[in-house]
Amino acid sequence: MKKILLLIIFPFYIHAVNAQQNSGDYAKHVDSVDSIINTLYEVISGEKGEERDWALFQYLFKPEAKLIPSGKAQNGDINVRFLSPQQYIETSGKWLIANGFFENEIHRSVDTYGNIAQVFSTYASFKSKSDKTPFMRGINSIQLLNDGNRWWIINVYWCSETPENPIPKQYLNE
Structure with a gap:
């Protein structure tokens, strides 16, 4: 009976140690x-074919966090999708690896108050x-929370530049 109990508990112990x-x-x-x-x-x-560290990606986010792409549909309507970090991995992860993808920050403005921060990151x-x-x-x-121990991403909400919606000069380093 002790052996069976150990076989049941051991995988959970290993998972807890790895998480820690x-x-x-x-x-x-x-x-x-x-x-x-x-x-x-x-x-x-x-680069194309390079695996991502999805465990680190998920570590950045509160479990209830959302990634929210926005954009104009072909019919002209502005739409948003609400994705959990896991849903983002499932919907975009394979594409990032198959095609190669580098996202570079070219400008940042940060406002903080108390335990919250709002970042506009071009x-x-x-x-x-x-x-x-x-x-x-x-x-x-990007909305962030500091819980007294660390920073957490609460939301990443983004809009891509279009010819009719260029990035304003104050959000560029040009």
């Missing part, structure tokens, strides 16, 4: 607004690190 080790390894990625934003960009970026997207011209630009609106 990852938590320690990942702590440096969430100790400041700068570190969590930089890690967000780094973890989704990589990005440029490339298929390879060696690309000179982005295939897309836009702005990520």
Whole structure:
């Protein structure tokens, strides 16, 4: 009976130990607004065929967090989708790896009050690190929470640049 109980409990123990080790390894990625934003960009970026660290990606977010792309549909309506971090991985992860994707921050403005921060982060997207011209630009609106121990991403809400909706000069370093 003890052997059966150990066989049942052991996998949970290993999972808990691994989660605790990852938590320690990942702590440096969430100790400041700068570190969590930089890690967000780094973890989704990589060359074609390069795996991403999805465990680190998920570590950045509160479990209830949302990733919210917005944009204009072909009929002209403005739409949004609400994705959990896991749904983002499931819907975009394979595409990022299959095509290569680098998202570089080109401007940031941060407002903080108490335990919350709002970051407007202008990005440029490339298929390879060696690309000179982005295939897309836009702005990520990132809401963060500091719980007294670390920063958490609450939402990443974004809008891509279009010819009729260029990025305002105050959100560019040009």
